[in-house]
Amino acid sequence: MNASIPSNAIKRLTLYHHILSDCLLKGNEYISSQHIAELLKIDDSQVRKDIALCAASGKTKVGYAVLELKKAIERLLGFREQKAAFIIGAGNLGSALAKHTDFQDYGLDIVALFDNDPTKIDTFINGKKIYPLPKLYQVATHENLVNKRKVEIALLTVPAAAAQKSAELLTQSQIKYIWNFTPTILSVPDNVRVCNENLVGNFLDFTNN
């Protein structure tokens, strides 16, 4: 993906992509920037500016060809380069994320989960196996265990008290990106990137504006 796309444009483009998928389901072949803008209650000029990043162009009075625009967004945002990921913590949130069908469409392929609960080990969620957490290093570094693919991304959904210890295990297991759904601020080496999924911040921003 092109690293020069601003964060907010990426987020809006994924929402346009949702809308376009919905159009295809309904059999609509064209959509106008005005229609997208109305659905998201944002400015029409913003929509056109974002779409221009994909080098897609609309036709006067008809709008954008839905399928073409959808593919252009996918190319721009790199949805087609599948990246394998682990989920650490198979509780409610971990399970919900493992079932999140959207991820696969957008290039994130959850290949396995890890948990400490013996009753969960060797069971499956949405076709993905749950391994014992202490085996993380072994599973992560023996590529043949999980589809022979290198896994560099982990979604961390363990309880807050277990977060730092899990992050250390991830670091030892050659994970490079930790998507942190816990409220704990993790301390990791400089070569590991943490994205704090800050639901509370999103909520405050929402009710504030």
Added chain:
Amino acid sequence: MNASIPSNAIKRLTLYHHILSDCLLKGNEYISSQHIAELLKIDDSQVRKDIALCAASGKTKVGYAVLELKKAIERLLGFREQKAAFIIGAGNLGSALAKHTDFQDYGLDIVALFDNDPTKIDTFINGKKIYPLPKLYQVATHENLVNKRKVEIALLTVPAAAAQKSAELLTQSQIKYIWNFTPTILSVPDNVRVCNENLVGNFLDFTNN
């Protein structure tokens, strides 16, 4: 809360708040902007700029008083004004959100859940009762049913196919804010605000930068 605070500053301030809570647990009375910046791998000057929004000031060589700064952030972001909310959909994600202890600390009080699964009705998650979804209007408009409090916020976690219908039920039930965790773009009247919780967008932004 002060409506002039930029979205990104709100998100960073909630992360600083996480760090300060952790400091208090560890018995640390002071923290420097450099330390916060290092933990989040952001720029020190950014941290000082954000903290200046709270009108909190640090002491040379000692840093900020943790408890004082924590309270200043709470005042600035309005964490102490509790807002009541419903969760629509008591599946994995709804259950995870109902158990999310952070929300209450940040002013979001989940008072009830709604679902269509008869085996879930009248059960409790984290002390919160699950009501039948068709009773939403009745529960929402008879304030005495739920702590005699007016509820204007709903977290929507139903399957995508049920999202629009649920949004219509929410609109009829006088909900003003829908925090949409489904991938469906909702069509709602102008007096209802929708916040699309765009996990996929967050992920793409994360692995892109």
